[in-house]
Amino acid sequence: MSAGPPDVGDPTPVWTPFSFLGLDGEAAALDGARVVVLPVPYDSTTSFRAGARHGPRAIIEASYHLEDYDPELDADVSAVGIHTAPFLEPHMDGPRPMLDRVRGAATQFLDMGKLVGLVGGEHSLTLGHVEALARRYPDPYSDQGLTVLYLDAHADLRDEYMGTRWGHASVARRIADLCPVVQVGVRSLSQPEMSFSKEGGVATTYWPPQGMWSSGGSGPDIVSGIVDRLPGDVYITVDLDVFDPAVVPAVGTPEPGGMDWGQVTALLQAVGQARRIVGFDVTELSPELGPPASAYVAAKLVYKLIAYATLCYNINRRPGAPGV
Numbered sequence: 001m002s003a004g005p006p007d008v009g010d011p012t013p014v015w016t017p018f019s020f021l022g023l024d025g026e027a028a029a030l031d032g033a034r035v036v037v038l039p040v041p042y043d044s045t046t047s048f049r050a051g052a053r054h055g056p057r058a059i060i061e062a063s064y065h066l067e068d069y070d071p072e073l074d075a076d077v078s079a080v081g082i083h084t085a086p087f088l089e090p091h092m093d094g095p096r097p098m099l100d101r102v103r104g105a106a107t108q109f110l111d112m113g114k115l116v117g118l119v120g121g122e123h124s125l126t127l128g129h130v131e132a133l134a135r136r137y138p139d140p141y142s143d144q145g146l147t148v149l150y151l152d153a154h155a156d157l158r159d160e161y162m163g164t165r166w167g168h169a170s171v172a173r174r175i176a177d178l179c180p181v182v183q184v185g186v187r188s189l190s191q192p193e194m195s196f197s198k199e200g201g202v203a204t205t206y207w208p209p210q211g212m213w214s215s216g217g218s219g220p221d222i223v224s225g226i227v228d229r230l231p232g233d234v235y236i237t238v239d240l241d242v243f244d245p246a247v248v249p250a251v252g253t254p255e256p257g258g259m260d261w262g263q264v265t266a267l268l269q270a271v272g273q274a275r276r277i278v279g280f281d282v283t284e285l286s287p288e289l290g291p292p293a294s295a296y297v298a299a300k301l302v303y304k305l306i307a308y309a310t311l312c313y314n315i316n317r318r319p320g321a322p323g324v
């Protein structure tokens with residue numbers, strides 16, 4: 001009698017691919033994918049509590065536990081094809097060379113006709129992605145232009161901060177040099193930033209919106225008022241600290257009084273139905289600063305943004321729909 005291992009169970013190996021939703025095969029292949037998830041593990045200009053460099057890995061791992069099917073849209077969103085790019089390597093010569101690298105990566109996928117969803121990483125990375133898109137719009141301020149919808153607890157409108165004009169505290173200011181910026185959720189800013197906004201540098205919806213305490217802060221008036229400020233195509237950037245810290249505590253700079261899940265998704269879905277979403281990002285998850293639920297919220301938000309960007313606008317424009 002040989003004393004080998006007992007002959008029980010099925011020894012066929014099963015692998016979990018390192019990709020968003022754990023997709024593999026055709027569903028994750030670059031060729032057929034409508035969407036590319038671009039993970040960028042970088043947080044080198046972070047000034048308070050670092051750790052967003054660990055965000056992309058945590059979001060991808062959390063995404064394994066998402067359902068493919070989305071009951072809100074009655075669709076298997078993954079059917080649009082979602083390719084996960086390898087991690088973009090950080091450039092350590094400073095934030096500007098890093099932004100050039102992000103712009104190059106985004107451009108590569110845009111040239112292939114893909115919609116890019118950047119997963120950060122710190123919020124400064126947004127600028128590289130927006131730079132890649134903005135050069136495709138001859139007049140960003142026209143009806144055929146590009147507007148950045150900027151969800152963040154912070155205004156990020158400093159002209160420079162701690163010796164750089166390209167860091168996380170200046171990203172909205174630099175984007176405003178390229179195209180219109182509409183901010184939502186802001187509740188922490190300096191007086192010069194407030195003045196810049198007031199003088200028309202950007203359109204800011206502070207949070208909670210005035211007079212909206214009783215209805216929870218995201219009534220249809222607030223949402224349609226924001227959508228009306230987005231004349232052409234839309235890029236959506238979400239700094240996860242726009243959420244209340246009760247929803248997403250694992251961020252470097254949590255601010256009380258933030259938006260809840262329903263408020264954020266109602267706004268983003270309304271934008272997806274009314275406008276073409278041409279790119280997005282989700283940034284500033286620092287997984288080690290809070291419970292694992294934060295990474296799950298971030299992963300689900302990425303999936304929602306993929307859905308709103310690829311399904312809502314087309315559904316809204318099916319034959320017979322209003323305005324077609």
Ligand SMILES: [Mn+2]
Nearest residue numbers: 153154239241
């Ligand atoms: Mn922020």
